[in-house]
Amino acid sequence: MTTPTTAEVGRGSREPPVVEIDGFRGWLISADHADYDLARAIWNGAIDRRPRLIARCIGTADVVAAVRFARDHDLEIAIRGGGHNVAGTAVCDDGIVIDLSAMRAVRVDPADRRAWVQGGALWGDVDHETQLHGLATTGGIVSHTGVAGLTLGGGIGWLMRKYGLTVDNLLAAEVVTADGELLRASEDEHPDLFWALRGGGGNFGVVTSFEFRLHSVGPAVLAGPILWDAADAGEVLRFYRDFVRDAPDELGTVVRFGAAPPLPGIPEDLHWRPVVMVGTCYAGPIEDGERVLRPLRASRTPLLDLVGPTPYVGWQSSLDSAVVHGWNYYWKATHLPELRDDLIDVIAEHAFSCSSPRSYVAMFHLKGAVSRAAEGGTAFGNRQASHAITLDAVWLPGENFGDQDTAWTRGFFAALGRFREGVYVNFLGGDEDPDRVREAYGDAVYDRLAGVKAKYDPDNVFHHNQNIGPREMKARTVAT
Incomplete structure (x- = not known):
């Protein structure tokens, strides 16, 4: 299943809306519209909600009109941008979805x-x-x-x-x-x-x-994945820990644990084989990147090394087919400190215990400019963490891996408990304890955010999100 483009929804099959919104020029899609099921579908296929109305905006004036309409009619509001929203809060039951996905200029x-x-x-x-x-x-x-x-x-x-x-x-x-x-x-x-x-x-x-x-940046950068067998996970991570400790800011890396997806460039004999994959991107001169990455590429004889000069825009889309619209997703996530040996042992023990071949773990190396920015200078919290890790259960519609891999995700998350150092709010799922939202920011930043919320949205109109209630109001989230 794929998410339809703007051109596929609304245009060419537009039907008279059940309601009219003054000043609204986009598409109004309600349950009796031919495109309703396509319009309410989001990236995470595990989310199945039925809004009363989807207001697909074509400009800022449409957004203003839709917000005012929702307030006048006391409707729940969900806001949909253009992308993923693993938690599913971009769509609500029996309310209005203010959909910006046609606004892509x-x-x-x-x-x-x-x-x-x-x-x-x-x-x-x-x-x-x-x-x-x-x-x-x-x-x-x-x-x-x-x-x-x-x-x-x-x-x-x-x-x-x-x-x-x-x-x-x-x-x-x-x-x-x-x-x-x-x-x-x-x-x-x-x-x-x-x-x-x-x-x-x-x-x-x-x-x-x-x-x-x-x-x-670019147009060409030195980028690509390096793959090792899953049996080498512990030793690969120990080398990786020492390697990234002194890596220059230009080097971005993401470690992926799971079955090798059938992506372009990965030989067929490696498809679905459990591997540790380190994705790399060097945002500097290619010859400098070749020198910086040489030790990692030579470590423990990789199964495959696809690092090379590549268009930046191509590298940005290289993982698109591994996270497909309409698949079912369930995530847990946390920030982590530097990879101590006992933490590496926990990751190696749990990372490959999932059942679905599409489930995976992704670990993002932070630090660099992320940690040098002043804590509290923006609302982003936990800037001193070394890594952000997501534990991602993924299964196709109709497959029976959901219960097993949801349990795997929760068990893995519990095993990481003593290492947790906050969380990236965008990696929170839809069934999180509300205290995890506070965990994403820390007390000082969270309380300041609650004060701004009280000023600009004192009635908590925008609560279909990882919610920060107005000051003195308990935070709430919307369950999946």
């Missing part, structure tokens, strides 16, 4: 190294336009990740150790508030709101456009 000023991006864009849209000028900013590692969701939660990606998180490159945002007002947030305009948007998620309004700082 990107404009680049190469001289000033800035980009303006609409709230429904995907990172593939941004990379496509910015790489025309040899520019980029930190984005997701999958091209169909949504710009809005990734940015508002913080934004980790291949470039973060060199150029910071996505929020560290956000210069301004246009936001529709719970009152249906349009504000511009920046260091100079509504700075409290701007601070909160940089990591606080979708709690404070609907962001209809972002302004980003860009950097010289």
Whole structure:
């Protein structure tokens, strides 16, 4: 199953809506619309919700109209950007989904190294336009990740150790508030709101456009995966720990544990074989990257080494077919410290105990520019963690792996308990304890966010998210 494009939903089969929204020019899709089931489907196929109305916006004025309509009619509001939303909060039952997925425009000023991006864009849209000028900013590692969701939660990606998180490159945002007002947030305009948007998620309004700082990247970078047999996981991780400790900021790495997916370049005899895969991307001169990566590439005789010069925009989309729209996903996640031997033993023991060949573990190396930014300078928390790890149960619709691998994920997460150091809010699932949202920020940042929430959304209108309630209000999340 794939998620339909904007052109496939609404256009060509538009039917008269059950309701009208004053000033709304996009598509209104209700349960009797031919495209309703396509329009309510999101990336995570395990989510099955039935909103009363989907308001697919084509501009900021539509967003304003939809928010005001929802408030006037006391409707639950869910906000959908363009991307993944593993927790499923982008769609609600019996409310209105304000859908920005048709708003995907990107404009680049190469001289000033800035980009303006609409709230429904995907990172593939941004990379496509910015790489025309040899520019980029930190984005997701999958091209169909949504710009809005990734940015508002913080934004980790291949470039973060060199150029910071996505929020560290956000210069301004246009936001529709719970009152249906349009504000511009920046260091100079509504700075409290701007601070909160940089990591606080979708709690404070609907962001209809972002302004980003860009950097010289590519068009070619040294990038690619290195694969080792799963039996070597412990020794590979010990070498990796020592290797990344002194790695330059230009080197981004992600370690993946699981069956080798049938991606281009991976020989057929390795497909579905349990492997440790280290993805690499060097955001600097290719000859420097060759020197930096040489020790890792020579370690323990890899099964496969695909590192080489490659277009940055191609590397950004290289994992797309391994995380397909419509598959079922269940995640647990945490931040981790440096990889001590006892932590490595826990990871090696649990990482390959899943049942579904599509389930996997992903571990992102942080530090670099991420940890040098001031703690509390943005709402992103836990900047001193060394790694972020996700434990991802994945199974196809109709398969029977769901219960087994959900249990595997929970058991693995429990085994990591004594090593946990907070969590990345974008990696939280839909059935989390509300205290985990506080864990994503720490007490000081969370309490400050609750104060901003009380100012801009005192009624907690925007609560279909990893929720931060207004000050004095207990946080709540929406269960899957």
